[in-house]
Structures are given as C-alpha cells and as structure tokens.
Amino acid sequence: MMISEKLQTKVTKQCDVLVCGGGFAGISAALASARQGKKTILLEKQFILGGLGTAGLVTIYLPLCDGIGHQVSFGIAEELFRLAISMGAEDRYPENWLDCNDTSKRTEKNKRFEVRYNPQLFALLAEQLLVKEGVEILYGSYAVAVTKNVNKIESVIIENKSGRQAIVTKSVVDATGDGDITYYAEAPTEVFKQGNVLAAWYYFLNGMGYDLNMLGVADIPDEQKKESNQVETLVSNRFTGLDGDELSYMTRLSHQSVLNDILKRRQKDKTLIPTSIATIPQIRMTRKILGEYVLHDSEMHKHFEDSIGMISDWRKRGPVYEIPFSALYSKKIKNLITAGRCISVTDSMWDISRVIPSCAVTGQAAGTAAALTDDFALLDVKELQKILINAGVVLHESRGAKE
Numbered sequence: 001m002m003i004s005e006k007l008q009t010k011v012t013k014q015c016d017v018l019v020c021g022g023g024f025a026g027i028s029a030a031l032a033s034a035r036q037g038k039k040t041i042l043l044e045k046q047f048i049l050g051g052l053g054t055a056g057l058v059t060i061y062l063p064l065c066d067g068i069g070h071q072v073s074f075g076i077a078e079e080l081f082r083l084a085i086s087m088g089a090e091d092r093y094p095e096n097w098l099d100c101n102d103t104s105k106r107t108e109k110n111k112r113f114e115v116r117y118n119p120q121l122f123a124l125l126a127e128q129l130l131v132k133e134g135v136e137i138l139y140g141s142y143a144v145a146v147t148k149n150v151n152k153i154e155s156v157i158i159e160n161k162s163g164r165q166a167i168v169t170k171s172v173v174d175a176t177g178d179g180d181i182t183y184y185a186e187a188p189t190e191v192f193k194q195g196n197v198l199a200a201w202y203y204f205l206n207g208m209g210y211d212l213n214m215l216g217v218a219d220i221p222d223e224q225k226k227e228s229n230q231v232e233t234l235v236s237n238r239f240t241g242l243d244g245d246e247l248s249y250m251t252r253l254s255h256q257s258v259l260n261d262i263l264k265r266r267q268k269d270k271t272l273i274p275t276s277i278a279t280i281p282q283i284r285m286t287r288k289i290l291g292e293y294v295l296h297d298s299e300m301h302k303h304f305e306d307s308i309g310m311i312s313d314w315r316k317r318g319p320v321y322e323i324p325f326s327a328l329y330s331k332k333i334k335n336l337i338t339a340g341r342c343i344s345v346t347d348s349m350w351d352i353s354r355v356i357p358s359c360a361v362t363g364q365a366a367g368t369a370a371a372l373t374d375d376f377a378l379l380d381v382k383e384l385q386k387i388l389i390n391a392g393v394v395l396h397e398s399r400g401a402k403e
C-alpha cells in the first residue's frame, strides 16, 4: 500500500557549503571549508559530533604512518589526532612519534603513529574548534531528501524538532558514511556486497579502572578471504546497514552480545559495570559513490597527478596510497562531493580507506574543494592542491621530503 503526501517545504537556511554528517570526515570537511571563508553548515542527526569515532565508541585513531618510519597522513588528520589527545590519551600513546627525536624508534614493533582517545573529550573539543572557526552546527537534523536543478543539488531537505525544512546550498559534502545524499541525488552508488559482521564495542569500569572491550573483530574482504582464514563472528548474520528494520534488529543483537559478555565477566568480577554502549550502529561499510575513479588496493605507491593526500594500510606495514581527487565525486551530480567511508573505492580497498585518518584526509580535501567550486569536474585541481599543501598536507610519496 502507498499513501501520497503533498509537501511544501520552507527554506530555513542558506549556505555556501553544506556538510552532511558530523563524523571525522564531516568535521574535517567543515573545518576546511570554513577556513576558506565560506558560510558552512554541518548537519548531524545525532546530538554529538564524531560519528562512529565517538557515539560508536570506535576510539582508536589508526596510524598516520606507514609502519616503517614515515608519516603519510598530515593536515587536519594530524590536527584532529592531536586534538583527540590534548587532554590525555587512553591507550597506545605513540611516544616514539610524539616525544622522541630519534627517528629510528619510529619503526618499533607495535608502535605505529596511532592512539586511543576519549570519545567524550574529543566530541567536546571538536565542537569548540568548529564553532571557533565559524561553522554552524545543526544537531538532531536528519537529511532525508534533496531537490535538484538539472544535475545540481539545489537544497537538502532535513527533518528535526522544528519539522521538515530545506537548506539551500551551493555545494554539498556527503559525509554521512552511508552515501545518503549521493543516493538521494541519484548519483551512482554501490553497496557492500559481502555485508557486515556484528560488532558490540562497549566501555566498562571495574576495580582496574575503565576500558574498552572490542567485541566483534573486523572482517576480511571476500576478495582476500582464504578458507583457513575465516573470521570468528558474534553471530552468523551479515548486515547491509541500509535497512531500518535490519538496523534495529542488528542493534538488539549487539546489545544482547554486550549484556551476555557483561554477565559472563561478572561471574569472575562483580565490580564490572558497563559505562557506555554505542548510540549509533557499529557498522563498517554500507554504501559508497561510484566516482570518476575507483581506487583499488593494488594501487599502493602509485603516483596520482590529482592526489589530495595519502593514507596507509592500518592492517600491515609498508603500503601507502595516494587518494585521487577523482575518487571523491561523480560527474552525474556536479556540486556533490563525498568524504570518509563513502568515497569511490573497490570493496577490498574499502577496508583500508574507511578508517579515521583516511576519513579526515578525504574530509579536508572535500571541504576545501566544496569551498572553491560548485562543479567538481571543472575544478582546477592544482589550485586545490596548492591550498592543501599550504595547510600542511603532503600529496605524494617521496620518502621523507615534502612535495
């Protein structure tokens, strides 16, 4: 059965750049855009910034380095890393990177340029920073549709406590993690075919202090899976992350896994209590744009003329990827660009590009580009690269020297 609604939607706001989604990608994009002097609105459906990196309790800022002694991700990726631990780190503090001038120590086993931070502190500090830089943050606001004028987004329709309304914008950064805006605008998208395993990360307190329990490990992409290397999962179900009913069911299973784990551990330790459970679904890969370029995990150490920054492989030491600008947008919708977990990559690359440093790198590039143009295919990439370099980003791999 279908019902039809007649809608007349009031325009409540206008801006130069509308960043949809306030995770690490959206925070970076909004910062970058505001720093170009553009009127920037950051839209977030939760009432906290940080996305999976705060509300999702995924609090390990994975490496800014390649694991063999070279830093590869710079700019806002490093700025947010330092911000996250400016009031203290929780774990994995990389003293060999932050407090030591002896560069030979940067290759030490288990000591990559990564850290565990406190999610609440990061959310509070990121909010302060964004407000200071002039970003308007709109919490509790869900992007539900777009209106288009030929092949440009004219407005993003949102719903919040004030009801349904439209924000008119020159350009849009899709940092929803799920490519929601890309999908609404009917730009080409792809979904994660393999489906996600269940995760149930939670914080707990006991006599030893508080800690993070990481229930449900990352999966191995189908393309790399070997018979002998199957992942041990909490449940056998797989999840797309794109269906309302499925997400509710998945959340209940995740809660059940947390509770079972607590009950089991309390048999030995009666003092243990949970202090935080995730308030957004802990799902890794859902939907991404099919952009002008699709980056593959075999393209490590490849020089891209239109590189907007570099990332490493959090799972192994050595590989470095330059991210081409053309992996952030599709020509189908001229003023839409993606950042974070929904950029254009193959399924096997997705597991590498979805993590926090990479979301911050692509966020900075997308936000800067959105401040420069409302037609990404026509943007002079050299101009974008110049601004990124001035902001501290290193674009190409050259083993030590900044280009």
Ligand SMILES: Cc1cc2nc3c(=O)[nH]c(=O)nc-3n(C[C@H](O)[C@H](O)[C@H](O)COP(=O)(O)OP(=O)(O)OC[C@H]3O[C@@H](n4cnc5c(N)ncnc54)[C@H](O)[C@@H]3O)c2cc1C
Residues within 6 Å of the ligand: 020, 021, 022, 023, 024, 025, 026, 043, 044, 045, 046, 049, 050, 051, 052, 053, 056, 058, 059, 060, 061, 062, 141, 142, 143, 144, 175, 176, 177, 178, 180, 199, 200, 201, 280, 281, 282, 283, 284, 339, 340, 341, 342, 354, 355, 356, 357, 359
């Ligand atoms: C279980 C698990 C473990 C992980 N482990 C690690 C790890 O150890 N280290 C690491 O670096 N990465 C890890 N990751 C990956 C990493 O956390 C995320 O991929 C990354 O934080 C994504 O950032 P993002 O900004 O692209 O998206 P998200 O963090 O998903 O942010 C998107 C934001 O957009 C908002 N949003 C979504 N849709 C809409 C809409 N329609 N309207 C308005 N707002 C919207 C959401 O509320 C959210 O705040 C893990 C992920 C999972 C699920």
